[in-house]
Amino acid sequence: MIYITTPIYYPNDRPHLGTAYTTLVADAVARYWRLKGEEVWFLTGTDEHGLKIARAAEERGMTPQAWVDHIVERFHEAWDLLDISHDDFIRTTEDRHTATVQALLTAMRDAGDVYEARYEGPYCVSCEAYYTEDQLVDGVCPIHERPTEIHAEDNYFFRLSAYADRLLAHIEANPEFVTPETRRNEVVSFVEQGLEDISISRASLTWGVPLPWDGSHVAYVWMDALINYVSAAGYLDEPDRFAATWPAWAHLVGKDILRFHAIIWPAMLMSAGLPLPRQIASHGFLLVGGEKMSKSRANQILPGDLVPTFGPDGYRYHFLRDVSFGPDGNFSWEGMAARYNADLANDFGNLVNRTLNLAERYRDGAVPAVAADGPDEAPLREGAAAAVEALAGFEEFKTKQALEGVWRLFRAANAYLEATEPWKLAKDPAQAGRLDEVLNASLEALRVGAIVTWPAMPRAAETLWARLGLDGGPGDGPLAETARFGTFPAVTVTKGDPLFPRIETDE
RNA sequence: GGCGGCGUAGCUCAGAGGUAGAGCACCCGGCUCAUAAUCGGGUUGUCGGUGGUUCGAGUCCACCCGCCGCUACCA
Numbered sequence: 001m002i003y004i005t006t007p008i009y010y011p012n013d014r015p016h017l018g019t020a021y022t023t024l025v026a027d028a029v030a031r032y033w034r035l036k037g038e039e040v041w042f043l044t045g046t047d048e049h050g051l052k053i054a055r056a057a058e059e060r061g062m063t064p065q066a067w068v069d070h071i072v073e074r075f076h077e078a079w080d081l082l083d084i085s086h087d088d089f090i091r092t093t094e095d096r097h098t099a100t101v102q103a104l105l106t107a108m109r110d111a112g113d114v115y116e117a118r119y120e121g122p123y124c125v126s127c128e129a130y131y132t133e134d135q136l137v138d139g140v141c142p143i144h145e146r147p148t149e150i151h152a153e154d155n156y157f158f159r160l161s162a163y164a165d166r167l168l169a170h171i172e173a174n175p176e177f178v179t180p181e182t183r184r185n186e187v188v189s190f191v192e193q194g195l196e197d198i199s200i201s202r203a204s205l206t207w208g209v210p211l212p213w214d215g216s217h218v219a220y221v222w223m224d225a226l227i228n229y230v231s232a233a234g235y236l237d238e239p240d241r242f243a244a245t246w247p248a249w250a251h252l253v254g255k256d257i258l259r260f261h262a263i264i265w266p267a268m269l270m271s272a273g274l275p276l277p278r279q280i281a282s283h284g285f286l287l288v289g290g291e292k293m294s295k296s297r298a299n300q301i302l303p304g305d306l307v308p309t310f311g312p313d314g315y316r317y318h319f320l321r322d323v324s325f326g327p328d329g330n331f332s333w334e335g336m337a338a339r340y341n342a343d344l345a346n347d348f349g350n351l352v353n354r355t356l357n358l359a360e361r362y363r364d365g366a367v368p369a370v371a372a373d374g375p376d377e378a379p380l381r382e383g384a385a386a387a388v389e390a391l392a393g394f395e396e397f398k399t400k401q402a403l404e405g406v407w408r409l410f411r412a413a414n415a416y417l418e419a420t421e422p423w424k425l426a427k428d429p430a431q432a433g434r435l436d437e438v439l440n441a442s443l444e445a446l447r448v449g450a451i452v453t454w455p456a457m458p459r460a461a462e463t464l465w466a467r468l469g470l471d472g473g474p475g476d477g478p479l480a481e482t483a484r485f486g487t488f489p490a491v492t493v494t495k496g497d498p499l500f501p502r503i504e505t506d507e
Numbered sequence: 508g509g510c511g512g513c514g515u516a517g518c519u520c521a522g523a524g525g526u527a528g529a530g531c532a533c534c535c536g537g538c539u540c541a542u543a544a545u546c547g548g549g550u551u552g553u554c555g556g557u558g559g560u561u562c563g564a565g566u567c568c569a570c571c572c573g574c575c576g577c578u579a580c581c582a
Contacts, residue, residue, distance in 0.1 A: 010582040047582065130580085160579095182512055186577045189510050198580060222580070259579075284576095322519075327512090328575085335519080342531060345542060354541035361540070400520085404530075418538070418546040426540090502542050 001041055002033045003248040007257060008045040008090065008228050011071045012056055015078040016293060017286045017331060018254065020303045021319055025283070025397060026252050027084045028320055031455035032394035032402075037478030041245055043232045044079070045090035046072050050221040054207035064207045068093060078303055083312050083458050090232040092209075092224055100231035101224055102212040105200070107272040109213065113159040119199050123151035155199040156217060163267035164195045170266065176279050178262050179397075180326035183255065183282045187262045198264065226265045230274065248277040252397075258282045281397055284328035286319075301331065313457035314340045314500065317403070320456050325397040337503050347410045348449070349500035352464060354417065355442045356495040362426045363439060365469075365494055371444075371487035372437035376420055380445050383412030384485040387452045391479070394455060406452045413445040443468065444488040450474040451483045460499055467496050 006026045009019050023044055030042035048068040057067035072091060079086065090097060108114055121130045131148060168191055171177050171184065178184035201217035202208065208218030229248060234241035253261050262280045269276055285292055288299045306315050318336045321343065323329035359367050373381075390405020422442075425435040447468055454461035454474040461474040469491035476482065 007582085013582075050582075052582080182576075185511050190577070190579080192510095193578075196579065220580075221582075225582080255576080257582075259577090260582095264580090324520085330519090338518090338531070341542095346544060350542055350544045352541095354545080356541095358540050404521095407530090414545055415547090417540075421538080421540090423538090423540045498542050500542080502544085 001039045001244050001249075002030070003041045003043070003233065003245045004030050004033075005042075005229055005232075005248055005251050006044040007251075007253055008047040008092065008225055009075060010050075010052075011046045011048060011068055011075065012052055014300075014302060015075055017288075017301050017303065017319075018293060020078060020082060021286055021323065022252050022254060022283065023079065023084055024082060024316055024319055025325065025399060027082075027086070028316070028399060028455045029250075029394050029397065031085060031458065031475065032391060035451070035455060035475055035477045035479045037480075041088065041233075042086045043088045043090060043229070044075075044084070044086045045088075045228060045232070046075055046092070047221070047225045047228070048072070048091055048093045049208040049218070049224050051205055051207070054205070065093060081307055081312060082303055082315060085458070088232050090228050092228060094231075096236065097228060097231040098209045100236045101209045101219055101227045103236055104227050104230065104268070104272050105219060105223065106212055108158065108268060111271045111273070113162065113271040114156055114200065115159070116154060117157050118152055119155045120150060120152040122148035124148045153203050155203065156201040156211065156214070157197045158200045158223075158268070158271070160198050160264065160267050161195045163270055164191050166270060167191050167195075167263060167266060170276060174278075177276070178258075178280050179282070182326070183258055183262075187258065190259065191263060195263070195267075222260055222264065223268070226260060226268065229265075229277075235274075247275045250279040250281050251277055252281050252283070255282050255284055281325070283325045283397075286323065286329050286331050288331050306336070309503065310336065310340055311459075311500070313460040314344060317344060317457055320399040321403045322400070324400055334505070337505050340500065340503055341505075343407065344500035345498075345502040347407060347414065348453070349498055351410050351414050351449075352446060352467075352499050353495070355413070355439075355446055356467060356493055358417075358422050359439050359443060359493050360495050362422070362435060365492045366490070367439045367443060367488065367493070368436050369487050369490040370433070370436050370440055372434075372441060376416065376438075377441050379412045380409075380416050380441055381485045383409035384445065384448045384483065387448065388479065388483045391452055391455070399456070403456055406449075406456075409445060409449055409452065413442060413449070416445070417442060440488045443493065444485060447488060448483050448485055451479065463496075463499065467494050469493050 004026050006023050009015065026042060026044070030040050033040045046068070053068060054064050057064040060067060068091070076089070092098070105114070119130070123130050130151070168188065171188060178187050200220050200223045201211055202220055203217050205218050208221065209224050211217045211219060229251065230246060233245040235246070251261050258280065266276045287293070288301060291299060293300050303315060310318065318339050322335065322339055359365055387406040387409040390408070391402050393399065393402035393405065420438045422435055422438045425431040425438065446464060447470065450461045450464040450468065451474045458475065465474045470489070
């Protein structure tokens with residue numbers, strides 16, 4: 001089972017381009033594996049505990065639960081908008097999760113890795129949070145710019161320090177554990193500096209999961225959040241499903257939360273006696289005008305700002321085709337529009353339009369199932385094979401290379417029409433048989449094209465599939481069989497409207 | 508400060524010791540089935556700088572310049 005996860009998102013913040021990016025890549029990769037015929041479990045969700053949620057609820061005169069029930073809808077809406085195909089959506093306020101948090105923390109405690117100690121440090125009353133000396137700016141709280149006080153409270157701590165060597169050994173033995181390599185280097189150098197124990201509970205807060213052995217504390221939000229990955233896999237009371245699902249194939253994360261996933265989470269799992277996920281895959285940020293998106297800069301862009309213009313598939317294609325998974329990427333409307341017009345409207349959309357138009361015009365949409373396999377057709381077969389091969393890039397989150405490779409099929413198909421000139425064949429009754437062959441091969445290219453674009457653009461692929469008059473869907477798989485270039489069946493195709501209407505820009 | 512990464516065509520990027528690449532943009536030509544679409548051809552680079560190793564260096568080494576990431580509790 002391919003178990004793939006996104007982080008659980010903090011619902012106080014709206015899902016913006018960055019959170020949507022993580023989820024989108026996870027979705028495309030999940031679809032790729034399904035297309036290959038693998039069993040997939042794709043998880044996303046929301047992280048609903050913590051001080052900020054409790055406060056936001058209070059400001060609105062609501063209970064925290066009522067507040068999160070309300071705002072979690074934004075995430076369902078966003079993922080519906082982008083055709084995200086998650087199998088499960090976990091919320092940390094669900095019983096299945098809170099009970100799992102308690103079970104896992106108990107397992108860590110039973111392993112002797114949890115102890116009680118006094119935590120003392122600079123505390124900002126306004127933030128209701130502790131800081132480290134390093135975080136203070138000129139000795140005052142960086143947010144409120146007010147002096148901090150030294151506060152102390154009794155907390156439970158996790159013996160993270162005991163796991164540094166095992167963590168390093170694991171990373172060395174499993175080079176794929178943290179990707180890309182530059183992030184792996186960061187993790188290694190961090191662990192090599194030595195690890196300190198971390199506090200895993202808060203006594204000052206009530207909106208969280210109570211510790212099973214001390215109800216006056218709730219689990220620190222990160223402990224709570226990370227455990228979602230096993231909660232949703234059935235750790236607590238579905239042993240068969242858990243055995244099939246865990247360890248995860250990949251946790252996708254933004255680079256800002258890498259350390260929690262590549263250090264703290266593995267140590268927690270080791271302590272609880274569970275195997276580690278195969279891979280933590282970390283991506284960069286999406287920059288707008290070279291700057292990080294943030295509310296304060298007012299440059300935050302939401303998926304809903306782009307989908308009305310580009311459609312869910314135009315949205316998905318742009319981010320998968322133009323953003324490399326590891327480094328930071330840039331977003332611009334101009335770049336997105338240029339990509340849309342060049343690849344979707346021109347190469348792919350127009351190919352679909354002209355091919356179906358030819359089939360309707362010369363054969364009323366019913367092209368006989370006659371195949372040719374001469375020198376003219378060779379590039380089509382090669383293009384189809386190249387597309388299928390390139391698709392494997394999804395296994396390493398190389399979405400860019402995967403789609404670049406898929407486009408070789410569309411280039412070949414456009415060139416094929418130029419080489420065979422069906423519009424000329426149609427003028428000569430003696431060439432009727434050859435025209436059938438050319439139209440059949442062109443339609444077959446579209447059939448394969450619908451399959452190989454499905455992980456990235458499921459809606460367009462399914463629309464195309466329907467126009468081709470085929471049974472089932474392009475995502476049915478298995479890829480190795482369905483994407484083999486052969487003879488297009490004797491069905492009736494319909495032209496329909498342009499799949500990707502060209503976007504007019506000012507220039 | 509320490510560790511790590513990046514700097515290649517106007518743009519986005521690939522290449523990691525053997526004649527500088529792709530896509531977009533741009534120019535020329537063809538075609539007319541098609542969404543001013545498509546096909547063919549073409550131009551563009553002191554591969555950040557300096558020095559070194561080598562028969563040969565984007566590719567290895569040293570130093571320098573510029574940008575960036577990490578250096579513990581930020582969802």
